Every structure is written in structure tokens, then in C-alpha cells.
Amino acid sequence: MIRVAAVGDIHMGPESQGVLRPAFDTLPECADVLLLAGDLTRHGTVEEARVVADEIRGLAVPVVAVLGNHDHHDDRPDEVAALLEDAGAQVLEGRGTVVDTAGGRIGVAGTKGFGGGFVGRSAGEFGEPVMKEFVRYSRHCADGLRRSLEELGGQDCDVRVALTHFSPVAETLAGEPLEIYPFLGTYLLAEAIDTAGADLAVHGHAHAGSEHGITSGGVRVRNVAQPVIKRAFNVYHVQGREPAGAGAGAGDERRPADVPSPGYMT
């Protein structure tokens, strides 16, 4: 069993320096890894990124992050990411990483993702250049997530997690105005997750949304935006693969993404 701690939308700035550190210092007692689901800063400035970097520097658990739209606002996402990486985090965009923990081997595939909406109510790649670019960018992010998850599938991970800022499903947006759903996520992310397979999907972005959701392929989705979980982070205990020989066919094969196990249907 792997213990995954996650939070997004911490929106830090100089005024909030140190507010999360006391809780983060308790992570080794309850988690094997900390996932940060984007919007770590308020305006995406270097000054704010330094605050986040200091908040996670030297933590006793590995930190894996994606950036959010706020982290892009000052047009310096690479500098923000570099500061976080300098503090020990891995910042993912269209790629994955494998973290070896006491609980097992966890693969995390990450992208910020983007909007576009959900099945039957989504934006199309049509019309003005800016509209086509909007949809292409969202598709590009989703394709990166799918490729990363597929690559992790060949790296002997016990658990694979999809980490995004935008939401892959509408369920975890419940509480937000319906009219803004297309700006909060896209089904393309869920399709990528279900195609490649994952054990958990974690996102932020929807402050007024709900924590719990599930893709149509049966992958659990958790909205860990800090305003939603109302804590410094939440912890999810994710069951890894059964040891080889523990059951017929167990250990060598991953659960097909499009065939949820009975447990995923409850």
C-alpha cells in the first residue's frame, strides 16, 4: 500500500510564508510522497515561487508537482519550475517520474492540462485561430499525459497516478457554476487516463468543486484544491499490485484501464 499525500491551489505569496510547513513536516508519519496539483503561487512570480520552494525544501518525503494557470500568469513558468526543482521537487509537464518509496514504487504522470469541457458540451477545433489553438493546446496536454502514463506502464510501478491541475471529469466540479465547467477541465484528460490506465487521478483548480469523482473507465479522481479539502493536504492509501504468486495471474499484469475491477465499481 502506498500513501499518497496531495494538495493543490495553495496560492502562496510572501504573506503566507511558513503557513503550510508545520503540516508538511508531519508528512513522513502519514505519507510516502507529496503531490502538488498546481496553482502553487498567486501570480506566478519568481518571488512567490521562492516562498513555495522554501515551504517544500528539505521535506522528508519526495515532492512531485505540476504547475497551474496561476503559475503561468507572470509568463515565467520555466523559472517557477526551476525554483521548485532547486528545492527538491520534480515538476512534470507531459512527462512522468518514478519514485521509490518504502510503500512501493509509484509512477506519477503529470500535466497542467487545460479546459475545453466535457462530453457533449465541449469546445471544438473550429473557427477562429485562437479557438482552434485553445482546443489543440488542451489536446496536446492530454496526449502528453497519456504518453507518460503508458511509459510508466512499462517501468514496473506498483501504482500509477495521473497528476493534473485542470479536471479530467465533471463530477469533481460539482458546486461550481455549470457555465464555467469548460474553463475548469476537459474530458480529454479522462480519456487519456482511461486509455493508458492509472490507479488514481489527482487535480485541483476547482475551488468550489467536490473532492470525489471517477472516470468512466473506473479510475478514481480526487479534487485536492485546498479550499475543497480544507486542510494542508489529504492522504490516500492506494493499493499496489499484489505480490507475484499471491493469486492467479497476479503480479505480472496490470488491470486493464477499460475493465474496472469490481472494487472500482462500488
Added chain:
Amino acid sequence: MNEHSTHPADDASPAQNIEYRVAHLQDRLTKGEAAEQGVRVEARGPAVLLTGTVPSAQCRDQVLRAAEEELAGFPFHSDIVIAGTDSPDHAEELA
């Protein structure tokens, strides 16, 4: 054609229209110093209601300052809370 069109009443001017004031406040919260998209601004009868969770007291103050300036003349109520920073007291089992 409208007899009021050349002599708009004060309460019919765009500046006195509560819906536009709400929209302008929302726009300012997004683009301004607060950079806050998580605060909901809604007209409720003759007043405006602000709800949501923000990361710090300073951010809440920035939101309230913006509301005072943009909604000048309209009363507003704030139910904005600050995000919790405690450690969780339990984990969720994803069996």
C-alpha cells in the same frame, strides 16, 4: 423611441447597474492584485454577496478593498473564509 432614453434615470445608467458592477468586480479580482478566481460574486436583491475560500487574510483584505471600490453605492456581504492549513486526521482507503 423610449421617452426615458434621452433622460436616463440615475438608477438605469450602466454605472448604477448592479449586474455590471458585479461583472467588473469579478474581472478586477481576476486581473488585479488579488488574482482571485475562487471568490464568487453574486447579486442578491439590492446587495452583493461574496463567498469563497482564499489563501490568506491579506488576500481577503484585498478582495474586500476591491469590493468597496467597485461596488461603491451598493451594500455587500462577505462570507469569505481562509483556507485550512491543518494536517489531516485520517486517510482515505482506496481499496
